[in-house]
Amino acid sequence: MLSQKDEWVVEELVPIREKVYQYLKNEILKGELKTGERLVERELADKLKISRTPIREALLRLESQGFVTTVPRKGVIVSQISLEQVLEVFSILSSLEVLAVQLATERLDEFMTKELDELIEETNRLLAGNEDEEISQFHIRINNFLYKAAKSPRLYEMLSDLVDYIRAFAHIGYEVPGRMREALHEHKDILQAMSERQIDKAMKMTQDHIENSRKAYIRTIDSVKKK
Template sequence: MAEFGDQGWNSEISPIRDKVFEYIKNAILRGEYKSGDRIVERELAEKLNISRTPIREALFRLESVGFVKTMPRKGVVVSKMTTEEIVEVFTILSTLESLAVRLATEKLNAEHRQNLENLIEAINEALAGDLNDRDYSQFHLEMRDTIHLAAQSPRLYEILKSQIEYIRAFAFVSHETSERRRRAFEEHRDIAEAIKEGNASLAEELAQLHIENSKQSYLESLEKMIGTSKES
């Protein structure tokens, strides 16, 4: 099925290679391509009705940010996240999140204050009901987005977004228990409240605690997966 070639996109507005990059990245995020799956240039070219050149360029870019890797005799495959990579990414996230909440506190204006108040109210409403997987996944992104945007640093926002997407792609989206899910909501609410109250030190402390708890949840999930794999 043609995806790109029949739509007449203007390459001056958005180059095809950028669209291919987003297409493959989103396919990985949606789980259409899973860890270890091959991505074949020829098949994608036929599916998207484009030449292989922009696909090759997009795959090179995806490899540079860790989404795929080139394997001998296999070609391009979707990456797998190791324990070491989980620790590394969350260590980076801890520093970036701390910076984001401090900037958000220092730069807080009326618009972002209102956004944080709306977020706190939405979290409390969610906590009063059921936290199903679909709502949680989307709302979790919205919570992070509201806090990160309050920092008013576009470059920091993009860096954080790329790291979070990397985790989403490879670190077991369904890793969290209902208890951890609820606690994550509470942690985001507490961070938003600290920013709203102008307490940068507390906001940083809470952000670091949230990242540490998330890291431990991912590591426990990986350990269980490894154990299950060995048993089978």
């Protein structure tokens, strides 16, 4: 957590509003700022030792992306997301990620092919070990590669926002026993199909991967409701 004023000095290439936005977003993604928690401009400004203007700008941006919500007589809170909203995001994510994999496979160049091979090798190493935390972070790296390799900046931005949304509000799907490793196996198969330029196969595997993640999320929600 940031604690020194020096860390909030305005940098030429990173405006203070961007730093505040990334900080608050990461706190939501990590669960440090929990669903329903109030975000008070004055308190955040005092905590980060900055003016309220970049705080306000960051909150407006987060609200436009669905991470926070303005509630009458309560103020800004971390969004409370319904099951229907999360499932809608999974549906959108499925369509866009399938498109990304299609484009990425079609547009693989020498540089991306080398990175792809490295990811497959790293996937095999992780599957042979027991580092679940490392696997969790590796999923993020794989997604970033897939979106970047599609070579479509707008698609990259849309997918990154959707994945962050899933990470913030639907990450509990990984709590299903074995799901994290199962998902890594699925990612490995997708990468392998891409390496072999099997576009249709890679697209179908991607669709199945998102569907399996959606089902895992629903199973977790159902188990919580039964307790």
